[in-house]
Amino acid sequence: MLLSLLLFIALLVSVLYYQPPLRLGSVILVLGTLFLTTYSGIMWLLLFPTLLITAILNIPQWRERALIKPAYQLLRRSMPSMSKTEREALEAGTTWWEKELFGGQPDWSMYSDITLPQLSEKEQQFLDNEVEQLCQLVDEWDIGQRKDLSPEAWDFLRQNGFFGLIIPEAFGGLDFSPYAQSRIMSKIASKSPTTAVTAMVPNSLGPGELLVKYGTEEQKQYWLPRLANGTELPCFGLTGPEAGSDAGSIPDMGIVCRGEMNGEEVLGLKLTFSKRWITLAPVATVIGLAFKLRDPEGLLGDPDTVDYGITCALLPANHPGIEIGRRHNPGGPFMNGPIKGEDVFIPVDWIIGGASMAGKGWRMLIECLGAGRGVSLPSLATAGSEMCYLNVGAYARIRRQFNMEIGKFEGVQEATAEIASGAYTLEAMRQLVTRGLDDGAPSVLTAMAKYHATERMRTMVNHAMDVVGGRAIQLGPRNFLAAMYHTMPVAITVEGANILTRSLMIFGQGSMRCHPYLFEELQALQNADEVAGKEAFEPLLMAHLAHTGSNMARTLVFGLGCGLGSPLPINANSFNKPWYQKINHLSAALATCADVALGTLGGSIKRRELLSARLGDIHSELLIACSILKYHQSLPTSDANDAHASFALKRSLNNAQQSLVAFCDNFPQRWLGWLLKFLCLPLGRRYQAPDDNQIRELGALIMEPNPVRQALKQYVYVSESSDDAAGRVENTFSALLKVDSAWQAFSRARSKGELGASGDLDTELSEALRLEIITEADVEPLKTYDQLRFDSVLTDDFEAL
Structure with missing residues (x-):
């Protein structure tokens, strides 16, 4: 009995997954159920519902009476009317790759054809x-x-x-x-x-x-x-x-x-x-x-x-x-x-x-907001994140406490790893989003860019302030963080406050613009001519049901194997293949949850902002993950590139999973939320946040002249003047790299008391030279570096305020 039941479920899932024509799928399902009845009497209990449902779906008169007419009337009553302003907002702009992710079945050939933009x-x-x-x-x-x-x-x-x-x-x-x-x-x-x-x-x-x-x-x-x-x-x-x-x-x-x-x-x-x-x-x-x-x-x-x-x-x-x-x-x-x-x-x-x-x-x-949301504000956020990467990474290497670089403390690395990952992510987002703007005015894409870029900047700048401490608080021409810290609230507030963008726009517009059938269904439901509206509604509803069924099957299958065996881009390799498969799984889960929410909550989803925001978060994080993979592919192969991308991808997919779980746990019909959670994550939470080893790895890399640091450095202004707030730190960092081994040896000997207790640098260097801890060639560069080091940690002071 159990085997027969499992085989029936497998048959049903297979039919839904592959989406054969309605009649062929119905025949396969009925014949399969008949075959299974020869092995178990319980299957007779499933045979009759199967026959009834397939008959309703395939006989036009029965389908009209039992499905189309009731659904049309119910939805026509429950769906809110669409104002002229709402219609204009929904019809404005275009869609792009974000539509593929929302539909649950991304066309990876389209993704493969996307080339990141280049400057003329x-x-x-x-x-x-x-x-x-x-x-x-x-x-x-x-x-x-x-x-x-x-x-x-x-x-x-x-x-x-x-x-x-x-x-x-x-x-x-x-x-x-x-x-x-x-x-x-x-x-x-x-x-x-x-x-x-x-x-x-x-x-x-x-x-x-x-x-x-x-x-x-x-x-x-x-x-x-x-x-x-x-x-x-x-x-x-x-x-x-x-x-x-x-x-x-x-x-x-x-x-x-x-x-x-x-x-x-x-x-x-x-x-x-x-x-x-x-x-x-x-x-x-x-x-x-x-x-x-x-x-x-x-x-x-x-x-x-x-x-x-x-x-x-x-x-x-x-x-x-x-x-x-x-x-x-x-x-x-x-x-x-x-x-x-x-x-x-x-x-x-x-x-x-x-x-x-x-x-x-x-x-x-609405169409012209794309420049502000997709270009201007994200560019401001990206600049802030990349300057945090450069300046905080350098400062964490220069500044020592307890006779060790502060960037080597694991508590600090927890913050600097997020800065490193965030800067990599925002650069990746910038490149994919501006590429999308080349093809049109994707309003949902730019809303995602504005919200997530500025929110990530907020996180990174706050982490930077924690790491740099008092050096970042005291205002003056030496402060390399204050300007971005004070600008941050402006970027978050303008062009639509972030709370509004997340709670109402991303899923609100996304569901209408990115769903393959929803907007047309809504137009059919609101057609003043009820007969014409019903005629237009029927094929849309049937296609929508097939779409939902297929995504449910894909969600379950992919959930059991983290997307194993799902479609991939033609250029997938050993690094990115598992990530594409995970995106396939979460994309199908998003489509399934969105359809269930829209089908059961109807127009009230507009008021369920906590739920709709979480669906928008899943959608956004999938787009962000795709941007990371595209950017990773564009950079030369290196361990640093892999480390940054892996950390960022783990963070993004874990965020998506958290939003998915929160959506299911808080769904109004608790039994349905539990069922969705099992369908989406049948083996539990599979997408873990970065572990401690990855935090330590990125926390160390941000203090090194690694290939990612060099790549990000080209996007910002790097001053060579020691009078410039950021240039002072960068010049000191460059000087440290030239004397690092000698400085480390000298600092260790000093901390152990091997150089005496004079506190005079010249005396200590002479003693280090006598003990052969350093060489004669190291003395002057170490003096020069020590002057730069001390100057770089100073804050401004004023006669009066």
């Missing part, structure tokens, strides 16, 4: 010359004292095209790729986060990108050249006192009316708005503005439409009625402030894209 010759020259010169020109401590960039820095940004990176060459811009933009912003941010934020805004969410994609030819010809050469400096007014992350609820209003412009009566808008937290507002010469548009008199030509919805317009900052308020203090010295206006009249031609784009602003904004 022009982009590389700009990075090596203009960006390098800018980094030499700016100083974050000086900017903090001024509360502004220097006039020379502003001029350099304008004159060298830093505000026109995304503008086409035909309009005087540089037209750089997303990857080049990210690399440029990272390098600037590694020297001065304030300068990077200043350069980011015109190249992310702002008038420039909106004009390039949606502006009229007249608007492009007038504004883009001025934006590209810095004659005009833009800002974008989106958020306000009552609408921060929920930008769709902005209360700012524009009323279509007739008014006077340049002495003539024209059709236009009367705007009333109050915007806050607008970066570059205090110095902007042109303002992009988002507002809700109403046309109560039908002046735009459609008497049936009064509320057009969110619209975007472009206004000169000196236009009558606009008031630029006093500066905010966001914790950093970059320009940020409020903008207000009451009954400000503008011609209708100032709508970006003209009158035909009235009411289409929300879709425009």
Whole structure:
């Protein structure tokens, strides 16, 4: 009886796994069940349900009555209506590799065809010359004292095209790729986060990108050249006192009316708005503005439409009625402030894209948020993580306590290993995400990038502060961590607060955009014509059920063997093959859990933010794991590369597993949650976090000039000046590497009391030379290093505060 039951389960799982045509699969299942009844009487109890279910699925009249009609009516009642704003947000942008991971059956041939981005010759020259010169020109401590960039820095940004990176060459811009933009912003941010934020805004969410994609030819010809050469400096007014992350609820209003412009009566808008937290507002010469548009008199030509919805317009900052308020203090010295206006009249031609784009602003904004979410903020986070890797790794080697480098203490290594892994991960994410942006505007992908990059930066910077201690707390020109520490909350908050991004956006948009059937099903359910809606719904539901069944079978099979035997990329090797198989398993588990949640909770999943956030975390961690594998493959083979990638992959998949377990443990129907947990992890938790050996290994590597350190070093600005905060530590680290063996021998002898108790370095070196602990050639380099070492651990002091 038990054997027959197990064989039936194996048969059912096989049919679901391989997804043969419905009739063929039904025949196989029925014949198999009949065969098994000859061995066990209990199978008669399964034969009749099997016959009934396969009959319902295969006979159209029975399927309509027993399945399609009840499901259609139930879901039509339970699914929430979709507002125009929600529909625009869901339809905006594109999908990419993240869709494959959400579907549960990744197409690894597509992944194999993805090549990481490369800089063009022009982009590389700009990075090596203009960006390098800018980094030499700016100083974050000086900017903090001024509360502004220097006039020379502003001029350099304008004159060298830093505000026109995304503008086409035909309009005087540089037209750089997303990857080049990210690399440029990272390098600037590694020297001065304030300068990077200043350069980011015109190249992310702002008038420039909106004009390039949606502006009229007249608007492009007038504004883009001025934006590209810095004659005009833009800002974008989106958020306000009552609408921060929920930008769709902005209360700012524009009323279509007739008014006077340049002495003539024209059709236009009367705007009333109050915007806050607008970066570059205090110095902007042109303002992009988002507002809700109403046309109560039908002046735009459609008497049936009064509320057009969110619209975007472009206004000169000196236009009558606009008031630029006093500066905010966001914790950093970059320009940020409020903008207000009451009954400000503008011609209708100032709508970006003209009158035909009235009411289409929300879709425009959603699609253009990709630059901020996928390029600017992750580049800032990546720069911070890579500078933490370089500076903290070096400092942990230089700084000694209890006569040992602090980086050799296992407690410190627990933090530095996470810094090393995090920096490797963020660089990998940057490269895969910007590659995705080359193919479109993947809104889910960029939301993942923004949230996870900035959150990982938060973790790494906090670890760095713990390791460096008081040296990182005392402010001054010597401090190499303070600027990034103070910038961190800004990156986490802007472009949609991280809590919102994680809780609502990643899974909320991901389920609709990345699921192969859900969005079309929802449209069928909300079709005003019920007959037509039901006709469209039936094939979608049948395909959806087959998809869910297949993923459930795959989840169980892969869970029993950690994905063993699952599909792989054509270039899989001994290192990455097991990781691809684990991704296959967790991808199938994500698809299964998502379908069960959507099927049982329906529209209420929007309110179950703890559950939806965990599903979003699984989805994100799978994408992150794929980025790590792609980046690992791009680097030369080395033990250090393998060590960093293995640690990062273990961390990522363990995070995904934790979210999966938490989702199942907290599922409202506890019995169903238990069943899902067994289905997804039939042998228990298989994906362990990095162990102590890996922590020690990475904690040691971060203090060495290993190949990964050298690879990450090329993405940031590394000063050769000992007067630079980061350069001082890097130069000291380089000096230590040259005298390390002699310094170690000298330090050991000193700690054992073999050199006397004079405390005088010259005397101790002479004694070490006499005892042949060091050689004559070591004496002067050791003196030089000791001076550098002592200077590198000092903090600034001031006469008065």
